[in-house]
Amino acid sequence: MTDSFPLLSLCLAWPLLGALLLAFIQDRELAKRGALLVAVVELLFTIAAAWVFDAERGDFQLLEDYPWIPGLNIHYQLGVDGISILFLPMTALLTLMALLASWNSVRHLNRFQLALMLALESVTIGVFTALDLALFFLFWELTLPPIFFLIGLWGIGAERRYAAMKYTLYMLFGGVPILFGIILLAINHAHYTGGAIPQDLAFSLPVLLNTPIPESAQGLIFLLLFLGFAVKAPLLPFHTWLPTTAIEAPAFLSALLVGLKLGVYGIIRFAIPLAPQAALEHRWLLAILGAVTLIYGALIALQQTNLRRLLAYSSISHVGLVIVGIAAFNLQGLQGAVMQLLNFGIVAGSLMLLAGMIQQRLGSTDLVHLGGLAKPMPRLTVLFFVFALSSIGVPGTNGFPAELLMILGALQAYPALAMVALFGAVLGAAYLLGFVRRAFFGPVVHDSVARAQDLRPRELVLLVVPVLLVLMIGLYPQWLLSWQETSLQFWSQRLSMAVPQMTTESKHTQRTAILGVPSDGSI
DSSP states (O other), rough: OSSSOOHHHHHHHHHHHHHHHGGGGGHHHHHHHHHHHHHHHHHHHHHHHHHHHTTTTSSSSEEEEEEEGGGEEEEEEEEEEETTTTTTHHHHHHHHHHHHHTTTOOOSSHHHHHHHHHHHHHHHHHHHHHHBBBHHHHHHHHHHHHHHHHHHHHHOOOTTTHHHHHHHHHHHHHHHHHHHHHHHHHHHHHHHHHHOOTTOOOBHHHHHTOOOHHHHHHHHHHHHHHHHHHHHHHHSSTTTTHHHHHHHSSHHHHHHHHOOOOHHHHHHIHHHHHSHHHHHHHHHHHHHHHHHHHHHHHHHTTTOOBBHHHHHHHHHHHHHHHHHHHOOSSSSHHHHHHHHHHHIIIIIIIHHHHHHHHHHHSSSSSSGGSOOOOTHHHHHHHHHHHHHHHHHTTSSSTTTHHHHHHHHHHHHHHHHHHHHHHHHHHHHHHHHHHHHHHHHHHOOOOOHHHHHOOOOOOHHHHHHHHHHHHHHHHHHHHHHHHHHHHHHHHHHHHHHHHGSSSOOOHHHHHHHHSSOOOOOSSS
């Protein structure tokens, strides 16, 4: 069924319309206020979508389905479920924060920068709402041009153009296996129904979820989709673009990149449910890759003396933990993984914006130029410390229930990996609190630090909402979990249906590939 009011199309088109209208506004200040108004209204639209969403239903809602390319059976199909719905207001909130953070930092081509940020918001909303895989791939690829120009034109590092090219090449590389996986899924549907190509191809996610895939093809499709999404996540060994981008890109864009993990979302939304049997057979690969990424990112973060690079490796480490939670393939692990993806937007994005504010004041986030920041900037220090506590999962913050659920999920599936996850949490506390101690406390040894201005009222306002969310979710996580539970139960049931199809050999492979004892097979 198609929803009577196209609310998702409104959420998708509004920022793009705002970006186009900026071309007709010549005044710089008026353009900034116009972009801010568009971002605020977009946040209200996405909140309205979440408000009308029925969390008790596990199917796709707010559906829109219109023929787009009839010759290939490609539709303009949008919809959300409990997994994706909260990413809409999270995207809108983080974009609004990024706009406010860059309010006075962009001096040239200001209207173009604002338009690119609004366009990026639009296509990101498209990634989270597209149910036609061809439409999804279009939005996925359209995230590249805005990011390329935002890094290359407004980056703060000497190698910003190199960073922009590196990011683009990595993403183009990741897009190739995703496209091949989508094509194989569409062809498989045509063969299964006995139809002809191209008119009987199918790209609709609800249709493909109900189309059986031969076991031999499932493995290839899963690996293709997983490879493409792993590049964007990022997972080892495809992670190197993120530290480079975090250093060279403007802070507001780095906040968006570490806060919105589209690659991990793609693994949950498409790779696993479309090839459930292959996903179960390769869960050992997910678990090991997640554990290695978790520990590697944390160990490298321990060696960092630059705050922005440290936050990039911290983000990589946390992505590894999310993959471990997903690989558990039980409700607790999945709930923790989705909650942690939402936490990235709140916590990782805010920490990167605060790092950008330090960079703007001192010209550097290297530890050698810091020290004693708490004395001239007490408000910034308090907020940074709150987000740092959330990042390491201290009880009372939103990081705690997410990490607890992922560790509990891993404990049920692979006890040894749960111990690895706990060790990763300890490393996370070590590198983040260690940097806080050296950068924010102690004597002030630089005149630039002594003269640094604390947070301005505008900067305080933009961080109020994420601080409140940190505390609200930390103290009462159930209101967030209730949005996801029914949809994740449906997600888990789809995996349960694949369990009887697994061979004894594949189960033996899991037991020998992981240093631990897997669960009894229950999902």
